[in-house]
Amino acid sequence: MKLTIAWLHPDLMSTYGDRGNIICIEKRCQWRGIAATVMPVTLETHLSALSTSDLIFMGGAQDRQQKLAGPDFLKNKGPVVKKMVEKGIPALFVCAAYQFVGHYYKPYQGDPIPGVGIFDLYTEHPGDQAKRLIGNVVAELISHQLSAISYQQKTIVGFENHGGRTYLNTNSKSQTSTTKPFAKVIKGFGNNGEDGYEGAVYKNAIGSYFHGPLLPKNPHLADWLIQKALEVKYNTNVHFRSLDDSIENKAHGFIVKKYGSQKIDTFRN
Ligand code: GLN
Numbered sequence: 001m002k003l004t005i006a007w008l009h010p011d012l013m014s015t016y017g018d019r020g021n022i023i024c025i026e027k028r029c030q031w032r033g034i035a036a037t038v039m040p041v042t043l044e045t046h047l048s049a050l051s052t053s054d055l056i057f058m059g060g061a062q063d064r065q066q067k068l069a070g071p072d073f074l075k076n077k078g079p080v081v082k083k084m085v086e087k088g089i090p091a092l093f094v095c096a097a098y099q100f101v102g103h104y105y106k107p108y109q110g111d112p113i114p115g116v117g118i119f120d121l122y123t124e125h126p127g128d129q130a131k132r133l134i135g136n137v138v139a140e141l142i143s144h145q146l147s148a149i150s151y152q153q154k155t156i157v158g159f160e161n162h163g164g165r166t167y168l169n170t171n172s173k174s175q176t177s178t179t180k181p182f183a184k185v186i187k188g189f190g191n192n193g194e195d196g197y198e199g200a201v202y203k204n205a206i207g208s209y210f211h212g213p214l215l216p217k218n219p220h221l222a223d224w225l226i227q228k229a230l231e232v233k234y235n236t237n238v239h240f241r242s243l244d245d246s247i248e249n250k251a252h253g254f255i256v257k258k259y260g261s262q263k264i265d266t267f268r269n
Contacts (some may be wrong), residue, residue: 005057031242135160162209178202216257218252
């Protein structure tokens with residue numbers, strides 16, 4: 001089996017170690033004998049290359065880089081990514097990328113940056129007096145779409161650093177918006193520091209504020225993305241043999257123990 005991972009704007013949007021997510025996916029594929037090819041997708045990359053990839057990743061950025069990447073993502077790459085997500089191709093959007101796949105992101109200064117509306121959400125920086133939402137975070141998976149992940153591990157750990165506050169489902173005409181929260185915050189701020197949610201899920205696409213990078217300390221999430229990519233590409237169920245994740249799980253457990261001291265509720269579908 002082989003996979004092509006499209007890495008969007010690696011030169012502009014890869015802050016706080018987010019390139020580590022690509023390395024994690026690549027290694028976990030290689031350890032299983034899956035031929036993984038990483039395809040950097042920059043402002044100059046032709047759209048046909050993007051549309052034939054099997055898994056999408058885009059990382060975080062400061063407002064300045066977002067303003068550089070935004071127009072191209074909105075006009076060119078974003079509509080292609082939206083079609084791919086609608087077809088069930090898995091994607092991980094971290095922080096600034098997460099903000100780009102909602103309806104808009106209003107930065108600290110300047111006009112709102114329109115998003116491509118894959119997720120039913122919007123993001124706004126509250127302005128001058130607002131503090132940045134920074135720190136180690138622990139959250140509990142709550143989305144039923146990720147039940148396979150939740151079976152293996154109920155928590156997600158990471159590090160957040162964002163000024164924008166993200167709000168879900170504000171544009172939905174009914175209460176059954178297909179954009180669902182990804183996790184429930186146990187320690188940290190998450191989407192906005194108010195509603196207790198972190199991230200969002202739509203089909204096989206995940207948005208999250210968790211840097212760190214996210215995937216190495218959450219190998220269950222990395223495997224879920226790889227598994228979904230293979231299932232969609234080859235139209236078959238995929239079951240992975242377990243890898244020795246003792247170091248990854250030790251790192252994960254250390255963060256949960258140190259920061260997630262509150263009792264973690266039992267898993268809810
Ligand atoms: N610039 C955005 C914000 O401050 C995203 C930051 C990030 O990607 N870490 O909210």
